[in-house]
Amino acid sequence: MRRAVVAFGRFWWNFLIGDTPELFVGTLLVVGAACLLRHDRTAGLTVVVALTVVFLLASTYRGCRTAIRPAPVDKPRP
Amino acid sequence: MSTTEATLALAVFLASAVEMVEALTIVLATGATRGWRSAIEGSAAGVGLLAVLVAVVGVPLVRYVPIATLRVVVGALLLVLGLSWLRQAILRASGHRAPHDEDQVYSDTVARLRDRSGHASPAAGRRDALGFVVSFKAVLLEGMEVVLIVLSLGASAHRLGLAAASAAAAVIVVGFVGVLIARQLSVIPENIVKMAVGIMLTSFGVFWVAEGMGLRWPGGDLAVPVLIAGFVVVGGIAMAWMRTLRAPPPHAVTLVDRRGIGR
Numbered sequence: 098m099r100r101a102v103v104a105f106g107r108f109w110w111n112f113l114i115g116d117t118p119e120l121f122v123g124t125l126l127v128v129g130a131a132c133l134l135r136h137d138r139t140a141g142l143t144v145v146v147a148l149t150v151v152f153l154l155a156s157t158y159r160g161c162r163t164a165i166r167p168a169p170v171d172k173p174r175p
Numbered sequence: 176m177s178t179t180e181a182t183l184a185l186a187v188f189l190a191s192a193v194e195m196v197e198a199l200t201i202v203l204a205t206g207a208t209r210g211w212r213s214a215i216e217g218s219a220a221g222v223g224l225l226a227v228l229v230a231v232v233g234v235p236l237v238r239y240v241p242i243a244t245l246r247v248v249v250g251a252l253l254l255v256l257g258l259s260w261l262r263q264a265i266l267r268a269s270g271h272r273a274p275h276d277e278d279q280v281y282s283d284t285v286a287r288l289r290d291r292s293g294h295a296s297p298a299a300g301r302r303d304a305l306g307f308v309v310s311f312k313a314v315l316l317e318g319m320e321v322v323l324i325v326l327s328l329g330a331s332a333h334r335l336g337l338a339a340a341s342a343a344a345a346v347i348v349v350g351f352v353g354v355l356i357a358r359q360l361s362v363i364p365e366n367i368v369k370m371a372v373g374i375m376l377t378s379f380g381v382f383w384v385a386e387g388m389g390l391r392w393p394g395g396d397l398a399v400p401v402l403i404a405g406f407v408v409v410g411g412i413a414m415a416w417m418r419t420l421r422a423p424p425p426h427a428v429t430l431v432d433r434r435g436i437g438r
Binding site for chain 2: 113117121123124125128131134135142145149150156158162
């Protein structure tokens with residue numbers, strides 16, 4: 098039972114955060130911005146899309162800078 | 176079928192296909208090493224459990240959770256998943272990350288299964304616990320993301336049946352193609368499919384986060400294909416930009432390694 102709970106928690110940790118915590122934080126900020134600007138349609142939609150693009154580019158840039166050599170091929174998870 | 180439904184079905188189909196290709200590689204390696212009976216039974220058990228998960232979690236989600244709340248939560252999940260897939264595909268396409276090599280995964284799995292058992296495959300037609308467990312876990316682990324995508328896209332659009340049917344179609348198609356081309360799964364352009372799925376999931380994520388918060392998109396559902404087109408452009412720009420960034424010189428590798436960054 099304990100192993101199952103740990104495995105479940107690990108799955109969600111890897112799924113939501115993993116090696117890209119900035120995407121998780123960015124998503125929270127996108128949701129927060131949408132909430133704050135929900136009464137201003139134009140500003141709300143613009144900010145939501147713009148923030149998403151910014152976080153994608155920033156995270157990809159970070160991945161590019163830290164990729165100092167080609168990563169090993171993904172291991173199978175039997 | 177509306178534009179959103181068609182896009183939803185395509186997104187679920189492609190996402191399921193990508194994950195099932197990865198699972199199929201391990202199932203094929205298991206079948207070749209430990210016997211086909213256990214590999215097929217393990218895979219079927221994995222698919223069955225995933226289908227039960229969709230029914231058990233998905234139906235209450237659609238019936239009892241307010242649609243606005245569901246769309247915000249699901250939109251956020253899709254954003255995390257979509258941005259992650261898109262980022263990974265851009266890094267692979269721009270040469271900053273090694274591509275997923277199904278041939279290598281196949282060889283590694285075969286070697287590990289042989290090492291673990293220490294002897295050849297069991298007699299033809301006999302059940303093998305190791306083969307069953309490895310296939311079952313491969314399908315279950317790879318399928319969990321598919322379940323999340325089916326649940327999130329299906330529940331948000333109130334089209335759980337359509338999403339589940341698209342995933343089932345992908346399982347059947349990938350299984351059929353896998354049998355036909357056997358080990359040569361590496362011929363499938365996985366990174367392109369992954370990028371397409373990442374773009375679609377990100378677009379749906381942005382769409383539903385805003386909708387859930389009460390921000391209405393101009394054109395309604397037609398905003399989804401517009402968002403997809405926009406993220407195709409952004410993905411292309413990101414790829415071109417990342418290609419211009421060169422890897423650091425060899426001595427920098429040592430410095431970075433010592434600090435433990437980039438592992």
